[in-house]
Amino acid sequence: MTQRSVVHSTFVVERFYPAAPARVFFALSNPDAKRRWFVDPHDPMPSGHEMDFRVGGKETNAGCPSDGQMHFFNAVYQDIVPDSRIVYSYELLFGETRVSVSLATIELMAESGGTRLVMTEQGAFLDGHDTPATREHGTGELLDALGAFLHVQT
Numbered sequence: 001m002t003q004r005s006v007v008h009s010t011f012v013v014e015r016f017y018p019a020a021p022a023r024v025f026f027a028l029s030n031p032d033a034k035r036r037w038f039v040d041p042h043d044p045m046p047s048g049h050e051m052d053f054r055v056g057g058k059e060t061n062a063g064c065p066s067d068g069q070m071h072f073f074n075a076v077y078q079d080i081v082p083d084s085r086i087v088y089s090y091e092l093l094f095g096e097t098r099v100s101v102s103l104a105t106i107e108l109m110a111e112s113g114g115t116r117l118v119m120t121e122q123g124a125f126l127d128g129h130d131t132p133a134t135r136e137h138g139t140g141e142l143l144d145a146l147g148a149f150l151h152v153q154t
Contacts, residue, residue, distance in 0.1 A: 007125040009132035015143045018114040019150045021083045025108060027149055028086060029053045037149035038142060039063070055080055059088070069095050084108055092130065099129035117143065 017024055027033045031051040038049070038061065047070070051059040054077060061073040075090035086106040092099050102123035109116045119139060125132060 010122045011136045013119045015117045021108040021115045024115045025083045037145045100125045
C-alpha cells in the first residue's frame with residue numbers, strides 16, 4: 001500500500017502589471033483571452049480548455065507536458081467581484097492521481113500606473129506527488145505569462 005501524507009501550505013505571489021484592473025480582470029475572466037496565456041510552458045498546446053466564468057461555474061484545463069503524463073486542472077469559481085477579486089477552489093491531477101486540492105484568491109488593486117495582483121493559495125499537497133515550492137514556482141510562471149500577454153495586448 002502507498003504511504004499517504006498531506007502537506008498544508010500557504011503562499012503568496014505578487015505581480016505588478018502596467019495595465020488597468022479591468023484589463024487584468026478581462027485576461028483572467030474571458031475564456032478566449034485566458035486560453036492564450038494560461039498554459040504550461042512545457043506544453044504550450046493544451047489538449048483542452050473550457051471555462052464558465054461565474055460563481056459556481058467550472059474551468060478545466062488538460063495538457064500533456066514533457067513528462068508524458070496528462071495533467072488536469074479542475075476549478076470551481078466560489079466568488080467573483082469584477083475588476084477586484086476572484087476566488088476559486090481547484091484540484092490538480094497527474095493522470096488519475098490527485099496531487100493537490102487548493103483554494104486560490106486573486107486580488108486586483110489599482111496602483112499608480114497599473115495593477116497590483118496578489119494571489120494567495122492555500123493548498124493540501126497529497127502523498128508527495130507535488131510540493132508547495134513547485135506549485136509556487138509554477139504559479140509565478142503563469143503570472144509572468146499573464147504579464148507577457150498584457151504587454152502584447154498594449
